[in-house]
Amino acid sequence: MKPNAKDEYHTPVMSDEVVWLIHPRPGGVYIDCTLGSGGHALGLLEFAGAGAQVIGIDRDQDAISAAKERLNIFRDTVTFVHGNFSDLQDIVKNLGILKADGILFDLGVSSHQLDEAERGFSYMEDGPLDMRMGQEAGPSAKDLINTLSAEEIASILKTYGEERWADRIAEFIVKRRDKAPVTTTGELADIVKAAIPAKARRSGPHPARRTFQALRIAVNQELDNLHAGLDQAIRILRSGGRLVVISYHSLEDRIVKTTFLKMSSPKGQDSLRILTKKPIVPCMEEIIANPRSRSAKLRAAEKF
Numbered sequence: 508m509k510p511n512a513k514d515e516y517h518t519p520v521m522s523d524e525v526v527w528l529i530h531p532r533p534g535g536v537y538i539d540c541t542l543g544s545g546g547h548a549l550g551l552l553e554f555a556g557a558g559a560q561v562i563g564i565d566r567d568q569d570a571i572s573a574a575k576e577r578l579n580i581f582r583d584t585v586t587f588v589h590g591n592f593s594d595l596q597d598i599v600k601n602l603g604i605l606k607a608d609g610i611l612f613d614l615g616v617s618s619h620q621l622d623e624a625e626r627g628f629s630y631m632e633d634g635p636l637d638m639r640m641g642q643e644a645g646p647s648a649k650d651l652i653n654t655l656s657a658e659e660i661a662s663i664l665k666t667y668g669e670e671r672w673a674d675r676i677a678e679f680i681v682k683r684r685d686k687a688p689v690t691t692t693g694e695l696a697d698i699v700k701a702a703i704p705a706k707a708r709r710s711g712p713h714p715a716r717r718t719f720q721a722l723r724i725a726v727n728q729e730l731d732n733l734h735a736g737l738d739q740a741i742r743i744l745r746s747g748g749r750l751v752v753i754s755y756h757s758l759e760d761r762i763v764k765t766t767f768l769k770m771s772s773p774k775g776q777d778s779l780r781i782l783t784k785k786p787i788v789p790c791m792e793e794i795i796a797n798p799r800s801r802s803a804k805l806r807a808a809e810k811f
């Protein structure tokens with residue numbers, strides 16, 4: 508059964524902290540760069556009361572549809588944009604907006620994307636090996652796995668998955684695809700399991716977790732988009748405006764941390780004041796209620 512857009516589509520992570528840090532007010536302009544099903548946007552709109560304007564961006568059309576349903580009562584104040592936050596300045600300019608009072612990035616994939624087997628993100632369920640967040644054209648995980656050289660595959664697994672068995676996994680993939688193309692998530696998960704020695708598989712997370720994370724990042728160019736999105740967001744913020752970023756793995760968090768640090772040293776036109784010396788993490792209660800929140804790290808900054 509499909510999840511209900513209003514509740515089970517995606518539970519927003521650290522939503523009280525997000526709302527408190529952005530502190531939306533009537534008349535303000537807020538951009539949710541990763542709208543998902545609109546859980547965080549709903550929190551911002553409810554807190555701000557009438558008159559706040561929210562721009563909600565997502566590259567996934569399914570997310571936009573779910574958010575439209577969830578945010579129906581605020582439809583007059585929300586602008587839905589099916590697009591990539593790496594184009595943030597163009598998106599905002601096309602809407603005639605000059606500055607924003609608060610900008611949110613809640614990175615990664617939604618529960619909906621992970622749970623829908625046919626989107627191809629999950630190593631737990633069998634589905635087509637796709638992993639594209641947006642349904643736009645561009646190489647899927649299947650294209651990468653079946654066309655790149657063993658060295659290129661290993662490099663993706665090392666760089667984006669920090670996978671110590673990357674060379675062996677790549678070798679097993681190439682051997683297997685010489686017989687028949689690898690087309691499903693189940694096939695890929697089995698190849699990874701076979702490539703990692705049993706002893707190394709016994710402890711820790713699912714053996715295919717790192718491989719799937721790495722491929723997802725490569726397919727969606729997540730780190731390049733994050734660099735581009737953050738830079739543009741900082742420029743768009745008005746003085747006193749706040750930027751909040753929730754990341755889910757160390758590669759993303761490193762980019763957020765270094766961008767914030769870089770922008771907080773010279774007190775130029777686009778400089779930031781860091782509000783979170785250390786990242787905020789979910790409390791135990793939230794992790795128990797929503798285990799997918801366990802790796803979340805929230806960093807926030809204010810524009811000078």
Ligand SMILES: C[S@@+](CC[C@H](N)C(=O)[O-])C[C@H]1O[C@@H](n2cnc3c(N)ncnc32)[C@H](O)[C@@H]1O
Pocket residue numbers: 517518519520540541542543544545546547548564565566567570590591592593613614615616617618640641732
């Ligand atoms: C963790 S979910 C956000 C959930 C949302 N905060 C909520 O409360 O429902 C991340 C969303 O960001 C979207 N996304 C990821 N990278 C994106 C990008 N570069 N541009 C636009 N949307 C992106 C994904 O499609 C996904 O729907």
